[in-house]
Amino acid sequence: MNLLVTLDSKYIKPLKVMLFSLFMNNPDEDFHVYLIHSSIKDDEIADIERFVSTYGQKLFVIKIDDGYFQDAPVIFHYTKEMYYRLLAYKFLPKELDRILYLDPDVLVINPIRELYETELDGYLYAAAFHNVLAVKEINRIRLYPYKIDAYFNSGVLLMNLELQRKLVDEKAIYAFIEKNRTKLIMPDQDIINTLYSKQIKSLDEKLYNYDTRYYNYYKVITNNTCDMDFIMKNTVILHFCGKKKPWKKGYSGKFYALYKHYEKKAIPL
């Protein structure tokens, strides 16, 4: 399976925890992990390479030249790395037909193959939207006049690279950013949701992009079906969304112990 990650040095530790959880809960799978970056140092890359090979998996590193995005618009404090996810198809080997992008702030706690093999006929992406009412409304208003039925979360993104090569247009993305620069909050996610929302196949967030902040909410809206038992049996990806992160001091939350246990096993020292 092809896996895509894009990050800078600050996220190497969470990346390891994420990969470790993926490998442990998918022991019979072969993963090709593609890392797209521009600023990670050589010794850090070597460290990630060692880590991945410890588990018998393969890492492919794609370094983006600083000059590549020099004509692309930059918004606020967002770096050019936001383009890596949107334009990954340009940098990845031409023979790849699909890849699963994962944020480093997720844990993979169950087999991922079914997600990876999701039928993508005619879709550019498969993703989950977080159905919390407030989030939906805020984004609908914020991104008006673009029609948004659902605001997809781009932290777990299955990509149809074949179709992207045909349909996704670098220039259209730049033009969109120029036009909307004042109202974009999460630029890459906003772009996917406005320019390509009709071509995103919807995934069940409870299975593939479970927002760990909303345990009680998920339970209530499912009449207690989505309880801890359900999650551990069915949820594949836990997503530690939001500003508070489980690898930082002072975090608390329903999945804190689970995260820290994986962290300790991924990074023993």
Place this chain on the structure above:
Amino acid sequence: MNLLVTLDSKYIKPLKVMLFSLFMNNPDEDFHVYLIHSSIKDDEIADIERFVSTYGQKLFVIKIDDGYFQDAPVIFHYTKEMYYRLLAYKFLPKELDRILYLDPDVLVINPIRELYETELDGYLYAAAFHNVLAVKEINRIRLYPYKIDAYFNSGVLLMNLELQRKLVDEKAIYAFIEKNRTKLIMPDQDIINTLYSKQIKSLDEKLYNYDTRYYNYYKVITNNTCDMDFIMKNTVILHFCGKKKPWKKGYSGKFYALYKHYEKKAIPL
């Protein structure tokens, strides 16, 4: 390493979760698991045997004849199984010099060898006492006139079998129970704490018998040292004490997700 468990059919599922966590976090160790029981059915025993051998470990089953404890006093609703822990040395092979008893409501999340090799010179047991003030006081008053400095928890009990064969006296235990039957709450634990308290070596509860109900308490009394990070790195045994159990509906607690994740991996269906 020798491991002792004593249980009835109701605890087979938690037993598997406990053993699974032990095996996963001690991958290079050989375990001889001794199961002392009187009422578990043959097909259930076969199931436990299969489970243990799946992980390359050995199970030894010791069935206690119903008649064995017919002269022993029985208190309230407590069954004769409470004697199995106290008198295990009588049923275990004579060549064993030590064994680690574990309750089935624990998770083993780190290597256990250091605990197993605790120096036991002159001690019958090694155990941890739960230092919560209220618990200590209640037991001190309840078990007066026996002098109790600490009330040890018998859920994790390293046993010096050699010394027990010399010093632990079945008759003295029966006599003690007859005399105190009205005030015993947890008979086996009470007996260890009154008759043998001076011969119990004290273990650090934060490492070897972490009471999962008291996360905030442990944090406060250690000036935030014993936080989630510390626990996952150092704590070997999490003990789900109390009436609320993580395998039952409606449980909640800091270590719920971690427990359920282990449960799912131990018992996939």
